[in-house]
Amino acid sequence: MDVYDTDSEDELPAGWEERVTLEGRVYYANHSLRKTQWEHPLSGKKKYVAGELPYGWERKVAEDGQVYFIDHINSKTTYTDPRLAFAIEEKDGRFREIKQRFDAGTSALQVVKGRDLTDNYVIVTGANSGIGFETARTLALHGAHVVLACRNTTKGWAAVKAIKKERPQAELELMCLDLCRLSTVKEFADQYREKHWPIHILILNAGVFSLPHTLTDDGYEATFQTNHLGHYYLVLCLLGILKESESPRIVTVSAESHRFTNLNDKTISEEQLSPPPEYYRAILAYNQSKMCNVLFALECHRRFAKFGITSNVLHPGNVISTNITRHWWLWKVIFTMVRPFAKSKVRKGSKIRNAAEGLEILAYKIP
Structure with missing residues (x-):
């Protein structure tokens, strides 16, 4: 059994990356093992993102089919969907919203x-x-x-x-x-x-x-x-x-x-x-x-x-x-x-x- 050094079940272990399909389904890529899966490697949760991209963002698809995102405001490109912070969890075959928590450290x-x-x-x-x-x-x-x-x-x-x-x-x-x-x-x-x-x-x-x-x-x-x-x-x-x-x-x-x-x-x-x-x-x-x-x-x-x-x-x-x-x-x-x-x-x-x-x-x- 692998033991990961993390304080959160939503934090990804080393070598894993969180990505989103064109349909909005969240999947996880393991670069070491060269495999992908729908379930979070620690929590086993399945997630989905919905809604429009944040202001100033644009989604693109590369020639190899890779989905990436352009932040026109800050002139940056990333493979990470900015909506992941507001992902929806699949439970019992249905999706329920994961509420974003705000505290004194939230800007x-x-x-x-x-x-x-x-x-x-x-x-x-x-x-x-x-x-x-x-x-x-x-x-x-x-x-x-x-x-x-x-x-x-x-x-x-x-x-x-x-x-x-x-x-x-x-x-x-x-x-x-x-x-x-x-x-x-x-x-x-x-x-x-x-x-x-x-x-x-x-x-x-x-x-x-x-x-x-x-x-x-x-x-x-x-x-x-x-x-x-x-x-x-x-x-x-x-x-x-x-x-x-x-x-x-x-x-x-x-x-x-x-x-x-x-x-x-x-x-x-x-x-x-x-x-x-x-x-x-x-x-x-x-x-x-x-x-x-x-x-x-x-x-x-x-x-x-x-x-x-x-x-x-x-x-x-x-x-x-x-x-x-x-x-x-x-x-x-x-x-x-x-x-x-x-x-x-x-x-x-x-x-x-x-x-x-x-x-x-x-x-x-x-x-």
């Missing part, structure tokens, strides 16, 4: 892998850094036309250039959006309407954390207006376009900290959401704004589902180390200390990792 690109988002128009607020940037980048790399809605256009252009450097043909548009000024929110919506573009995905991602007490030009506390009120008004201004678009969805980025507030239908008031300086607590203001995000997303679903609009709200992961901690040195220290034990947006090669749960909503709901 956004891995979650959305296999999705062709061509002709999808997406707006991402706060797309110049952090989770917003990686969300915009990932969707753009899969063919979506992405609008980066940013307050700081200088940083916004830097984000556009970074994505364009990776994919020159990426369809990107930078538009100014300052959630702390409701007048610019309306201007953004008016300018977008003039482009006659649909909205397939509206991602309400922009946010601030641990701000000192500050009033916006509209007279509201800045954390409350940036994280919630500005997004609320943005949806209202874009509602007509959303109703006219095909299968539109609103994705709101909230946080687990929404649980740590006494905000409810009996205590909610403008004074509580936008308190005077003497009653202001930065962390409480953030938690309350995240609670408002949750309530808003649920209400959007209740009111707009009849128009075909889907509304989702998500928690992106605990204490993800992004530039959101820039307003107080102590938060920077805390986030740095817990970084080894929490989700991170940084991965080898300076590429950014997003929280898998957030993009999983997109991956499984985008047609």
Whole structure:
């Protein structure tokens, strides 16, 4: 009996290779013994792949009948079918789906892998850094036309250039959006309407954390207006376009900290959401704004589902180390200390990792 040095029954022993026929059946080739078989050499499983190839991939057949795959985006050729990660297992003569598992080590690109988002128009607020940037980048790399809605256009252009450097043909548009000024929110919506573009995905991602007490030009506390009120008004201004678009969805980025507030239908008031300086607590203001995000997303679903609009709200992961901690040195220290034990947006090669749960909503709901 052969013993293989492997921790997974799906890992292939040395000398074996996993391939796919033109019909999508998975087979295993042993180069040492020069033989092939349908069953996995360790688990005995039979598999099958289905569905379209990922965005940018093409299947070819060589003169000798060998099937190979071209990744036009990265200019690479391989004999490995990129759909193998999502293979279907044959059991009792039938095929059942093997669900792909996501965890803290899963990149956004891995979650959305296999999705062709061509002709999808997406707006991402706060797309110049952090989770917003990686969300915009990932969707753009899969063919979506992405609008980066940013307050700081200088940083916004830097984000556009970074994505364009990776994919020159990426369809990107930078538009100014300052959630702390409701007048610019309306201007953004008016300018977008003039482009006659649909909205397939509206991602309400922009946010601030641990701000000192500050009033916006509209007279509201800045954390409350940036994280919630500005997004609320943005949806209202874009509602007509959303109703006219095909299968539109609103994705709101909230946080687990929404649980740590006494905000409810009996205590909610403008004074509580936008308190005077003497009653202001930065962390409480953030938690309350995240609670408002949750309530808003649920209400959007209740009111707009009849128009075909889907509304989702998500928690992106605990204490993800992004530039959101820039307003107080102590938060920077805390986030740095817990970084080894929490989700991170940084991965080898300076590429950014997003929280898998957030993009999983997109991956499984985008047609």
